[in-house]
Amino acid sequence: MKHFGGTSVVDDLSLEIHEGEFVVLLGPSGCGKTTTLRMLAGLENVTSGDIFIDGERVNDIPTQHRDVAMVFQSYALYPHMTIAENIGYPLRVRKIEKTERATRVNRVAAMLEIESLLERKPRQLSGGERQRVALARAIVREPRAYLMDEPLSNLDARLRVQMRGELKRLQHQLGTTTIYVTHDQAEAMTLASRVAVMKKGRLQQFDTPMNIYNRPANRFVAEFVGSPSMNFVDGKVDAGIFVSDALQIPLSGFANGSKLTIGIRPEHIQVLSEPHNAAIAATVYVTELMGNETFVFLSVGSNKLIARAPADFRAELESKVWLQFATDKLHFFDQKNQAADNTD
Amino acid sequence: MKRIENRFNFFRILCLFVALLFALAPVYWMLTIALKTEVDQFAIPPPWFVFTPTLEHYYDAFVTRAFGQYLITSAIVAVTSTACALVIGTLAAYALARFELPWRLNQRLSLWILSTRMFPAIVTAVPLFLMMRDVRLLNTRASLIIVYTAFNLPFVVWMMRGFFADLPRDLEEAALVDGDSRMGAFVRVVLPLVAPGLAATAVFCLIVSWNEFLFALVLTQTDAAMTLPVGIAGRVTQYEIKWGVMSAAASVAIVPILVFALALQRYLVRGLSMGAVKG
Numbered sequence: 294m295k296h297f298g299g300t301s302v303v304d305d306l307s308l309e310i311h312e313g314e315f316v317v318l319l320g321p322s323g324c325g326k327t328t329t330l331r332m333l334a335g336l337e338n339v340t341s342g343d344i345f346i347d348g349e350r351v352n353d354i355p356t357q358h359r360d361v362a363m364v365f366q367s368y369a370l371y372p373h374m375t376i377a378e379n380i381g382y383p384l385r386v387r388k389i390e391k392t393e394r395a396t397r398v399n400r401v402a403a404m405l406e407i408e409s410l411l412e413r414k415p416r417q418l419s420g421g422e423r424q425r426v427a428l429a430r431a432i433v434r435e436p437r438a439y440l441m442d443e444p445l446s447n448l449d450a451r452l453r454v455q456m457r458g459e460l461k462r463l464q465h466q467l468g469t470t471t472i473y474v475t476h477d478q479a480e481a482m483t484l485a486s487r488v489a490v491m492k493k494g495r496l497q498q499f500d501t502p503m504n505i506y507n508r509p510a511n512r513f514v515a516e517f518v519g520s521p522s523m524n525f526v527d528g529k530v531d532a533g534i535f536v537s538d539a540l541q542i543p544l545s546g547f548a549n550g551s552k553l554t555i556g557i558r559p560e561h562i563q564v565l566s567e568p569h570n571a572a573i574a575a576t577v578y579v580t581e582l583m584g585n586e587t588f589v590f591l592s593v594g595s596n597k598l599i600a601r602a603p604a605d606f607r608a609e610l611e612s613k614v615w616l617q618f619a620t621d622k623l624h625f626f627d628q629k630n631q632a633a634d635n636t637d
Numbered sequence: 638m639k640r641i642e643n644r645f646n647f648f649r650i651l652c653l654f655v656a657l658l659f660a661l662a663p664v665y666w667m668l669t670i671a672l673k674t675e676v677d678q679f680a681i682p683p684p685w686f687v688f689t690p691t692l693e694h695y696y697d698a699f700v701t702r703a704f705g706q707y708l709i710t711s712a713i714v715a716v717t718s719t720a721c722a723l724v725i726g727t728l729a730a731y732a733l734a735r736f737e738l739p740w741r742l743n744q745r746l747s748l749w750i751l752s753t754r755m756f757p758a759i760v761t762a763v764p765l766f767l768m769m770r771d772v773r774l775l776n777t778r779a780s781l782i783i784v785y786t787a788f789n790l791p792f793v794v795w796m797m798r799g800f801f802a803d804l805p806r807d808l809e810e811a812a813l814v815d816g817d818s819r820m821g822a823f824v825r826v827v828l829p830l831v832a833p834g835l836a837a838t839a840v841f842c843l844i845v846s847w848n849e850f851l852f853a854l855v856l857t858q859t860d861a862a863m864t865l866p867v868g869i870a871g872r873v874t875q876y877e878i879k880w881g882v883m884s885a886a887a888s889v890a891i892v893p894i895l896v897f898a899l900a901l902q903r904y905l906v907r908g909l910s911m912g913a914v915k916g
Contacts, residue, residue, distance in 0.1 A: 336810050356813040369811035373829045382825075383815040430815070
């Protein structure tokens, strides 16, 4: 179990992480997630608060004795050593003798399918290969936890998706606690057992990916997770109807006159070519044919929305369409952008 | 196009050849003087390539006189002072490059260290003589080693600090996380990566120490403690200038540095140009 609390770049952060969990720290650049990771590793000082690893307070224990392994964004492979020496470095430093070192290095290399690269130098390897070497170096030690700082961000899109899957399988096999930093919400959703969403040093929500997706705690989390992003409509409740320019939705459970923001995800908007009883009129701004589906950009008065439509949906620019919202999938946010409950 | 290129090439080669001639002519002259009899040395016109060589000057220098001793002294003093300056200076440079000191000490200390090289060395000649006399280190190798280390240190610190600053911190951090101590990470990860810089600095320090004349002259007067430069200069006596002995000794004096520089050539080029590209 790990539990720690914060500094000013990281403000009042408290997280409890369980053994074997895969926790992702998710947030935009500068939100303090990398600083948090480095504090865990001992590479940054904690201004106030405590870090516990396995119940032991480690604030004053230097990096080398914390028994955590780190995978850096730049991989940080030692350029003057061969791959085998790179992977074996943590073992060499612990004075593990040569033959056992070689056995463990070979075993890890086999696990990550890089045996053929063992005698090469880092500069001769591709990005994906280097990333696997960095992973191998972390694994070979069998540490208490893995700390990963955006390890996939330097890979091209296709390789990133592939490595994501392999990472998940690997972590599952090894069962070691992992803390993973990223700004990519897709990585967070697919890899994590729990996600900690951070913004400007503060924790926004710490929950499972599905809960973060379906029940975001505030507008920031709702907007950050999910691609394409959730649609937001600012408006007011007037006599049981939510009104925002040309968009009107009957709504109960909110006080008359209250200002509200409605959030709805693109997949919960159904686009119809024919008018329907409760459907809202809209104009097509542009469509994007993705191949497996179509993104429809719409305007409803001054509001701009995105909806997901089936792959065969077609509409002319500026043509009129009708929208049906899945009303049980509406999210509500109050004026402070916090999630508000519909008391209905 | 090709014709202009050829002409350019020829011009370039010609310039290089002339420059080479300028640089090597004195060395050639010195070598021939060392090998010529005194008659040939002063003959006009001088026999450029055809003359009977003699080893009498070498014999005179190394057997009759103490140039062999001077050579050993020079070697010991240069190597020891370079080693000391490198060890102390590199560690200081690493600390200045990597650790955040309060009150902007990083910049202030670096500038102060460099400033010790900014005044003319001759200013310290008399004070150092008096100091060495008082601690009874006159006419010893130790006095020279101490002085040369002191003079080489600022250069080592300044050069190495630049090389360390250029190294990304990632690698040392990775080594720390992997379980290495600070010193271990320094030796196993950092030093191999700045080896070219170290080599370039080492060669420079060696050359400076080897050729140093002023302080050697001030601090050592006996045969036992004298270095080569002083010994060679001492051949200018009241009555005559012993060119032959001087040249013989000098021709031997340039060999160690040449050998060392050639051995480290690969690192030297990388080290010197690395500094240039840093910008």
